[in-house]
Amino acid sequence: MPISGLVITLQQNESGQSALARIQSTPTFEIGKRDGARLAAVLETKTPKQDKHCWNWLNQLPGVLFVDVVFIHFDEENDADTKPNCLTHKILNKLDSSELHSPSIQTNHILASKD
Amino acid sequence: MTLQRRQFIKASAMAAAGAALAANSDTSAKAERAVDPTSKSPLPAISDVKWDKAPCRFCGTGCHVQVGVKDNKVVAIAGDRQADVNKGLLCVKGYHVGLALYGKDRLTKPLLRRNGKLVEITWEEAIDTVAKRILKSPKTFAIYGSGQWTVPEGYAAQKFIKGGLANNNIDPNARLCMASAVTGFIGSFGVDEPASCYDDLDVCDTVITWGNNPAEMHPILFSRIIDRRSRGQKVTLIDIGTRKTRTTQYADHYFEMLPQADLALTNGIAHLLIKNNTYDKSFVEKYCNFRADADESKPSLKGASITFERYKEKIAPYTPEYVSKLSGISVEKIKFLAELFADPKQKIVSLWCMGVNQHTRGTAVNNLIHTIHLLSGHFGKPGDGPQSLTGQPAACGTAREVGTLAHALPGGRLVAKPEHRAQCEKLWKLPAGRLNPKPGTHTVLMWEKFCTPKGAEKNVDTIWVQVTNPGQTLPNAHKLFLNKKKQNDRFLIVSDVYPTATTELADLILPAAMWVEKNGIYGNSERRTQQWFKMVDPPGDARDDCWMTIAVAHRLHELGHPGMKDKDGQFIFDYRDANNNPLDIWKWENYYKTNVDRLLYEEYRPFTHMKHKNVAPYDELVKARGLRWPVVETKPGKWTETRWRFTEGYDPFVQKGKGMQFYHSVSDDDRALIWFRPYTKPPEVPDKEFPFWLCTGRVVEHWHTGSMTRRIPQLQRAMPSAYIEIHPDDASSLGIANGNTVTLETPRGKLNLPAWVNGRGHPPRGSLFVPFFDESLPINELTLDAHCPISKQPDYKKCAARISLASSEAK
Numbered sequence A: 001m002p003i004s005g006l007v008i009t010l011q012q013n014e015s016g017q018s019a020l021a022r023i024q025s026t027p028t029f030e031i032g033k034r035d036g037a038r039l040a041a042v043l044e045t046k047t048p049k050q051d052k053h054c055w056n057w058l059n060q061l062p063g064v065l066f067v068d069v070v071f072i073h074f075d076e077e078n079d080a081d082t083k084p085n086c087l088t089h090k091i092l093n094k095l096d097s098s099e100l101h102s103p104s105i106q107t108n109h110i111l112a113s114k115d
Numbered sequence B: 001m002t003l004q005r006r007q008f009i010k011a012s013a014m015a016a017a018g019a020a021l022a023a024n025s026d027t028s029a030k031a032e033r034a035v036d037p038t039s040k041s042p043l044p045a046i047s048d049v050k051w052d053k054a055p056c057r058f059c060g061t062g063c064h065v066q067v068g069v070k071d072n073k074v075v076a077i078a079g080d081r082q083a084d085v086n087k088g089l090l091c092v093k094g095y096h097v098g099l100a101l102y103g104k105d106r107l108t109k110p111l112l113r114r115n116g117k118l119v120e121i122t123w124e125e126a127i128d129t130v131a132k133r134i135l136k137s138p139k140t141f142a143i144y145g146s147g148q149w150t151v152p153e154g155y156a157a158q159k160f161i162k163g164g165l166a167n168n169n170i171d172p173n174a175r176l177c178m179a180s181a182v183t184g185f186i187g188s189f190g191v192d193e194p195a196s197c198y199d200d201l202d203v204c205d206t207v208i209t210w211g212n213n214p215a216e217m218h219p220i221l222f223s224r225i226i227d228r229r230s231r232g233q234k235v236t237l238i239d240i241g242t243r244k245t246r247t248t249q250y251a252d253h254y255f256e257m258l259p260q261a262d263l264a265l266t267n268g269i270a271h272l273l274i275k276n277n278t279y280d281k282s283f284v285e286k287y288c289n290f291r292a293d294a295d296e297s298k299p300s301l302k303g304a305s306i307t308f309e310r311y312k313e314k315i316a317p318y319t320p321e322y323v324s325k326l327s328g329i330s331v332e333k334i335k336f337l338a339e340l341f342a343d344p345k346q347k348i349v350s351l352w353c354m355g356v357n358q359h360t361r362g363t364a365v366n367n368l369i370h371t372i373h374l375l376s377g378h379f380g381k382p383g384d385g386p387q388s389l390t391g392q393p394a395a396c397g398t399a400r401e402v403g404t405l406a407h408a409l410p411g412g413r414l415v416a417k418p419e420h421r422a423q424c425e426k427l428w429k430l431p432a433g434r435l436n437p438k439p440g441t442h443t444v445l446m447w448e449k450f451c452t453p454k455g456a457e458k459n460v461d462t463i464w465v466q467v468t469n470p471g472q473t474l475p476n477a478h479k480l481f482l483n484k485k486k487q488n489d490r491f492l493i494v495s496d497v498y499p500t501a502t503t504e505l506a507d508l509i510l511p512a513a514m515w516v517e518k519n520g521i522y523g524n525s526e527r528r529t530q531q532w533f534k535m536v537d538p539p540g541d542a543r544d545d546c547w548m549t550i551a552v553a554h555r556l557h558e559l560g561h562p563g564m565k566d567k568d569g570q571f572i573f574d575y576r577d578a579n580n581n582p583l584d585i586w587k588w589e590n591y592y593k594t595n596v597d598r599l600l601y602e603e604y605r606p607f608t609h610m611k612h613k614n615v616a617p618y619d620e621l622v623k624a625r626g627l628r629w630p631v632v633e634t635k636p637g638k639w640t641e642t643r644w645r646f647t648e649g650y651d652p653f654v655q656k657g658k659g660m661q662f663y664h665s666v667s668d669d670d671r672a673l674i675w676f677r678p679y680t681k682p683p684e685v686p687d688k689e690f691p692f693w694l695c696t697g698r699v700v701e702h703w704h705t706g707s708m709t710r711r712i713p714q715l716q717r718a719m720p721s722a723y724i725e726i727h728p729d730d731a732s733s734l735g736i737a738n739g740n741t742v743t744l745e746t747p748r749g750k751l752n753l754p755a756w757v758n759g760r761g762h763p764p765r766g767s768l769f770v771p772f773f774d775e776s777l778p779i780n781e782l783t784l785d786a787h788c789p790i791s792k793q794p795d796y797k798k799c800a801a802r803i804s805l806a807s808s809e810a811k
């Protein structure tokens, strides 16, 4: 269950204002102090996947200029769901190397990146 | 996690964010603020979590993190507010750095290949195997190291091979990323490493990125610029490159050039400064000499002295029109850049990294960027100067400073110089004449020899790879790495933390400790030496690389290799306690009974004085978040770092009244060199058969070959595999749609990759880009091994290629 402390830099215009409103209305974010364009916030999510989703959403939100992370807590994280997509890993771990060059993995990545 | 504990951690996270906000709330104060290393930082007080400082494991920016440890495990990471580099902030890689330790497939046992299979062996067997292999043929043994070596690791490795085996076959992977910066600095200033520092970014007016993408590769440095803008300060960003990147998105001006045209553009700026009489006459007359190669077809490190008049003649052909033709940049834009440099009121920082260094004329472009700064007097003042960036955390601190390159000795010394060898022999207590005067094999040559069939070329048959992954990073990998498969008599030893493309061909794998599983010292891009302590145990039987080197040296000593003794007959790594009792640090059980890092570092420290790169005492590093050398004792017990080198008032070695003093000047007169280096064509250009330019590089989520970051779930999910960026018009003319599998070919190999059209980066028509982090899509099987004749650094940024829709996609 990742918890991150963030400093979010907003544009100082209407777009920044609307980004602030959207962040405030998102339950995974808790808003803290504000100093000019910069905002302290905490992102709390249930899974690493949700964490990544929120992170992407925030980075792509119009009006957000930059996101800096100043703290992360991850002692309950589990990396079991991430198997490195690499030959040697698969050889040493006797995994099926046929999925290595599977176009579907790669295509999914491109599509995911375009979300 | 209990609700109460969760609330507490959330409150800590918010406190850290609020504190970072406060710490960065006054930019002008920030620019001038020195870190008070003794002040207590308010770290989140999470129960049972113990905090300590460490530099980030990844890039050469050198951010500091606070590492939270509980039950012998890293459980939290916070940006270190006391660190001047990052002031509490971290990038996406940095804040996940702790998870790099906990991939499921850590190497935990020594593995020896027997009958094609890797089998577990004991450490005793492993050390004995390495030592006996070396003993059989010490001259054909080589070490391939890294800009990720800690200072003591690199120091021990080069003392062992150069001082012990009298063999200079050692080279770090920095040859592939920084060698041209080294030769650039030496050629221009007579001594390696930048004169400037990151503080420049807080006060400059303009930042020029030369083939550089700091928004992805050095994000925290880049955020210093963006941060200033967000506060209403004007910082003009000019991006000069061959492909639009995330940095371009923030740029005020983007000047797209043809590959290799940096050589023309820099000469074009110099041409206009001279022609318009807008160069800084006073600076040039006081502090500079002119230089060019006597024979331009044979580029050399130091060239020959020329007059100003001769320089003018040489630069005369580089008119804006001619440069525009070579570069594809308009005459107006070339004039704009020249006018910018002509303005003495502007404070200009140039940033560059791999785009300039990985270049068959890498030394030349480095010299030329220094040249336009020197010619225009934009040098040596806060906010005004060239700053070369490194990709690895100790490319400077270890690979360059410790002398791990094949021609070097510690502290800027050279194996070819008798007086330098004599100094090292004295400091190492070796018999006179022990050190070998012949430079060893540089990276490309080392691997070429290793992978070449027996014969005249064979003089490297055993390589010990430490802390790096050449199986994925060597260019033209079929020739320089994969050919090893055909050479039965070669023996590859790899110490690493995870299985990699390199361990795949290894005959012996040594499981290594990483980052805060061991003591360490790094040195970042701005001359900052940074220390940390071991905080958690490595998994299984993994051990420190430095210990491995010392243990092998001791086994050789036991086996009777004469080079493992100093002139008094003592083992070359013989260290004693205060009562003169031997510490026996080659025994693993003793290794952490003493601080071996301190012993080795303090032995190394006097080496740094000759070139005025005085590093701080170990105990000062313990207190600080890194100190920028030269560090001198200004009052008893008070050690002061240097922000701007060669400038009076900042650099303690500049004599009073000199203003600016290049005290290691090539011309021996305290002057820097303004170089003429001509434009030359790239080694391989697109033609009918291979009509595209191919460029390779990195992405923000992954560090180098991804061997660590691809084990971090968040980063791996964010960028799971490599891709090929294609311009939409090229894609459409070839019937390629986003996500289609594309076959990419160069004269050296072929690879299928998914297409990314209008993706993160935007190559122009006729250009392609592929990142190299993905082991399963090894782009370096296709790249070129042509290299700079001076630095021997290969060019990964331009070669000829062709693409087509993969047959699997054909309808």
Ligand code: SF4
Pocket (backbone or CB within 6 Å): B056, B057, B058, B059, B060, B061, B062, B063, B086, B089, B090, B091, B092, B093, B094, B095, B217, B218, B219, B220, B221
């Ligand atoms: S910028 Fe580099 S050193 Fe800093 S946190 Fe990111 S990866 Fe680490």
